[in-house]
Amino acid sequence: MASTAIINARVFDGENVLPAATTVVVSGATITAVGGPVPDGATVINGEGCTLLPGLIDSHVHTGIPQLELALKFGVTTELEMMGYWDAESRRQIAERDDLADLRTASYGLTAPDGHPNQLTKRLDASVPLPHHHHHETPSGEAVLTTATTPDEAVTFVKQRVSEGADYIKIMIEDGTVFASPGLPMLSRETLSAAVTEAHKHDKLVIAHAMTYEAAEVAAEVGVDGLSHLFLDRGADLNILEKLKGKFIIPCLCLDASILGIKPTTFARDHRVSASLPQTWLTHLNGSMDTFPGGDFSTVLKIVAALRETETIDVLVGTDSSFPVPHLAGIAHGASVHYELQLLVEAGFTPVEALRAATSVPARCFGLGDRGLIKEGLRADLVLVQGGPTGDIRDTLSVKSVWRRGKLLASTAGL
Structure with a gap:
């Protein structure tokens, strides 16, 4: 089997910076050595002046084939979808396509009838290329539930998601406050608790959408495993942190900035961003949602800093990137992962801590035991960047080469 040896690069292995330039050997789809000699006959990549990273993971997206392609170009080798509509065959095809980021998904997210995100999705027109499987019955002939009103319906919902291959379960706890849509229908605590209990029976994680303080409290009380957002409505009230111990949080700071009306114009002007994004996405990135302008982003950063200080709550990089439509502006697949890393550092994370979060x-949190580390025997999902992002996080944008399952992405070959 043909081998590739990446030599002379600094290596961040997903947890720490290795003490000296280390040769990493890839054979087929697998990392076969970290350290040691270059195998006879191996293709040699000279990484002098560069840093080798594990493939980046975006822990919160809504995606499609073009988005998965764009993400990989920026070194994001896995996207974790928090609500989507993929059938089993589509997922099998994605798993085998090394020109796309890999995918994990919650399938449908549990919400109340007419609850979040219906106020957003109903504004999408037919030109938006959403992936749909369009089925209305399960294989056993039941009607597919995409909402619930009772605990029994929530149990059925979870069973259906498990049967169709959902990797985890997503629940919505959203009254519309931060989306300029107050009064959205919400699920009762009893219904949410039933969903969580059923998901855990099937060994599935439960991730809650919660963007207000009260919603975060409810999420903690019903026993979710992770939160896919931060609360934006109550300053730096940190009393809730005790309730969140042992859970993980995906702050999606780039989304928070967009909701608060902050446009990432300086980031978007970086030539490494502007030259790599299609114009549609660059225009989209330069916008914002601006649905909760009364919030304060400096307070959001303080909350993230407090999460870091607890050492009992894991913080993950996620963007909530979705589709390039005006009411979802300010975020772009792939590129915004790098912006999120920069925002975590702005909040007080060291560059190494931020990189661990991606x-x-x-x-570890999502049980993806075959990736996230540069370690012998794991998937060869790798990113080679110019410079030293463990010292200057902005260097993650200087992507030279990307490997997905050991296959060099053609558009990054020889950059």
Whole structure:
């Protein structure tokens, strides 16, 4: 089997920076050596002046084939979808396509009839290329439930998601406050608890959408495993942190900034971003949602800093990237992962801590035992970047080469 040896690069293995330039050997789809000699006949990649990273993981997206392709170009080798509509065959095809980021998904997210995100999705027109499987019955002939009103319906919902191959379960706890849509229908605590209990019976994680303080409290009380957002409505009230111990949080700071009306214009002007994004996505990135302008982003950063200080709550990189439509503006697949890393550092994370939040930490939290680390025997999902992002996080944008399952992405070959 043909081998590739990446030599002379600094290596961040997902947890730590290795003490000296280390040769990493890839054979087929697998990392076969970290350290040691270059095998006879191996293709040699000289990584002098570069840093080798595990493939990056975006822990919160809504995606499609073009988005998975764009993400991989920026070194994001896995996207974790928090609500989507993929059938089993589509997922099998994605798993085998090394020109796309890999995918894990919650399938449908549990919400109340007319609850979040219906106020957003109903604004999408037919031109938006959403992936749909369009089925209305399960294989056993039951009607597919995409909402619930009772605990029994929530149990059925979870069973259906498990049967169709959902990797985890997503529940919505959203009254619309931060989306300029107050009064959205919400699920009762009893219904949410039933969903969580049923999911755990099937060994599935439960991730809650919760963007207000009260919603975060409810999420903690019903026993979810992770939260896919931060609360934006109550300043730096940190009393809730005790309730969140042992859970993980995907803050999606780039989304928070967009909701608060902050446009990432400086980031978007970086030539490494502007030259790599299609114009549609660059225009989209330069916008914002601006649905909760009364919030304060500096307070959001303080909350993230407090999460870091607890050392009992894992923080994961996620963007909530979705589709390039105006009311979801300010975020772009792939590129915004790098912005999220920069925002975590702005909040007080060290660059190494931020990089862990996009590699080993999400792999551990989501049970992705084959990735997130540069370690012998794991998938060869790798990113080679110019410079030293463990010292200057902005260097993650200087992507030279990307490997997905050991296959060099053609568009990055020889950059």
